[in-house]
Structures are given as C-alpha cells and as structure tokens.
Amino acid sequence: MSVLAIRSLSKTFGGVRAVNDVSFEIAQGEFLAMIGPNGAGKSTCFNMINGQLEPDSGEILFAGRDIAGLEAREIWRLGVGRTFQVAATFGSMTVIENVQMALISHAHEIYHFWRASAGLHRDRALDLLEQVGMREAAGRPSRELAYGDVKRVELAIALANEPRLLLMDEPTAGMAPRERNDLIALVKRLVVERGISVLFTEHSMDVVFAFADRIIVLARGRLIADGDAASIRDNAQVREVYFGTGKTFAGAAP
Template structure:
C-alpha cells in the first residue's frame, strides 16, 4: 500500500484554479521530488497535504486514511514529519529542548504542569541530534545557530515522531552549496536506513536530478509529467514549460 495517495486534488482561489485534478502516489521508502515553475501550484499542493489548506475537490490518503478536515497537528500524529521552506525553531529554547519539545508532544505529555521539561527525553533527543550531526550544539540557544544548522535541527525535530512520511518544502533553500549536498545526502541516507518516504519541493535542479527516485512536474496547476530523472529530462512538455525555449532571448539581444 502506498504511504501517500493523492486523488484528483483541486483548489481554487477567488475563481483562479491553483491546482486542478492532480493525482499521484508515494510508495514506501520512495524519495519523490515535486517540481515546477513558480505559480505552478506546488505550495498549494504541499499545503493541502500538510493540512494547512483544505482541498476543494479530491482526496488525500495517508496510510490509507483520509485527512479531510484534519489540522496540521492531527496529520503529524498520523506519522508525518515536516520541514519548512523558511526554517523555524523555537528561538527561546536550546537546540536539545527544541527536539525534546517534539518528543514530549509525541508522548502526549504537553499538559503536564509539574515535571521539569528539561530532563524529559533528553537522551533520545541527543540521539536524534547525533543523527543529524548536531550533538555538540545541544545546549546552545537555537537562535544563535547558522541557517544551515537550523535546517538540520528541523530535520531532527521532524524525525522525533518516527515518521512514515517526511514533507520537505525546499529543504535546501538559502543554504551554501556544500551544506546543501550534505543535508540532502543525510535525508537520502535516512530514507534508505529507516524506509521513510519523502516528498520534497526543490528549485535546485541538480539536487532533484541527482537524488530523487522519482520526479513529478506541475505546471499551471496540472500534473504534466511523472517519472525518473531521465524521463523528465527527455519530456518535451516539461522542457517547454520549465526551461523555456530561449528563442525570444536571441531576438531581444540582437
């Protein structure tokens, strides 16, 4: 059974159709890239899957369960981890406390008014930090970290509930090239080791083409291609909407 199934998804904003009849699936352990030019409907699709937007039509199944009407926090409890395009941590907490927060929530102990939180699940949080190579920064305030490190912390937070599915919105945006490769390698390794499925959007084509198992392409709200790197590269439709023709360029420059 697929981890995520998207069926004839549609969404309009004020009469403009942002997403129209989009369907795809992700299998277990699959690393799937969602690409497309800006305004193609990537963010809208993504936000419907993570529960931030409600779909107008169609359905989304996670582990066979429809997520209609669920808030992001409910979807998280289905075993979906998530990272943001603009990485966000809890700035008033230390690095390890950020991860502990997710573990406390996973254990449903948020309403506890008595036990000091700093001692709860610290060991497990340190393990997760070790997995993303951030154990040395555990007790530093997270607001002091460099952006690339914040992205790693986000990954550790996203792994705290043993997710079946990771949703990553532009995981490498704003990072230095070396950091980009390291991060995406790390994610790929987690996919292989833990059998996690990943859906990610990405602007950096080399990241997409070198790491994704499969690529789906959106343009003007519709799914126009679904296949591996080679198939997408050779797809004439994709080339046209995505990479442009460049013909007018030569005309303008002369």
C-alpha cells in the first residue's frame, strides 16, 4: 500500500495554475525524486503536502487519511518529517537542544514547566546525532555550524518523530558537490534501514539519477513523466522541457 497518495492536486495563484491536476503515489520505503525546471510547481506541491498551503482541490492521502488543509504541526504529529530548502534550526540553542526540542514535542511534553529540558531525551538525541555524524558537535551553538552540518542536524531533527514519510525540499541546495553526495547517501542509508519513504526535490541531476528509486517530473504545474531513471532519461517530453527541442543546435551539430 502506498504511504502517500496525491489525487488531482491543484492550486492557483491569481491567474497562474501553479499546480494543475497532479497525481502520484509513494510506496513504503521508496526514495522518490520530484524534479522540474524553475517554476514547475515543485515547491507549491511540497508546501501543500507539508501543510503550509491549502490546496484548491484534490486529495493528499497519508496512510489513507486526507491531510489536505491540516496545519503543519498536525501533519507532523501524524508521522511526516521535513527539512527546509534554507535549513532552519533554532539559532539560540545548541545542536543537541535542537534535537531534544523535537523529541520533547514528540513526547507531548511542551507544556511541562518544572523539569529542566537539558536532561530530557538526551540519550536518544545523542543517538540521532550519531547517526547523522554530528555527535561531536552536540554541545555547540547551532548557529556556529557550517551549512552542510546544519543540514545534517536538520535531518536528525526530522527523524526525531520516527516519521513514516520524510519531505525534503532541495536537501542539497547551497552545498558543495562532495557534501551533496555524502548527505544524500546518508539519507538513503537511513531510509533503507528504517523503511521510511522519502519525497525530495532536487536540482542536481547527478544526485537524482544516482539515488532516486523513481522520478516524477513536473513542468508548468503538470506531471509530465513518472518512472525510473532510465525511462526519465529517455523521455522526449522531459528532454524538451529541460533542453528545448534541440532545433537551435541542429545545424551546429558535427
């Protein structure tokens, strides 16, 4: 059974149909990449799934339940983790406190007033940091971290609620090519170990074609292709939206 099923999702901004009748599914444990040129509707699609935007029409079924229009925090409580395009951590907290915060929330302990947070879920937080390779930095203020490390901490935060689905909006944006592959390899390994499904958007085709189990392609708000790496690579329509029809170069070709 699919973890996430998108049915005829649409969203209009003014006169622009940002997302137009998009449908797709993600199976349990699947690593699904959503690609498309700028303005294709990837972020809009993403923000509807994670609760930041309300769709005009269509269904977003998570584990069989329609989550369209729920608040971001409600969706998180159902078991959806996420990372941001521009990594966001709590700048006034240390690395481990960032992870502890998510664990505290997951354990419904936000409205506790007495026991100090510092001791709560510490082992579990260290464990999560260990998995993303950030255990050494546990005590550092998170605002001092290099960007690549912030992304790793974000991943640890996203895993804190033991999600069944992870949404990653351009997880490698702003990272050096070497770091990119390391991060995605790390995500892939964690996902395989835990059987989490991942939906991610990505601009780096290297990353997409090397790691994704399946790829969906959006262009001008519509889903134009859905398949494995090989079929997407050979898809004429995908080539057209990325490179044009090639007529411009026809004469110059050797």
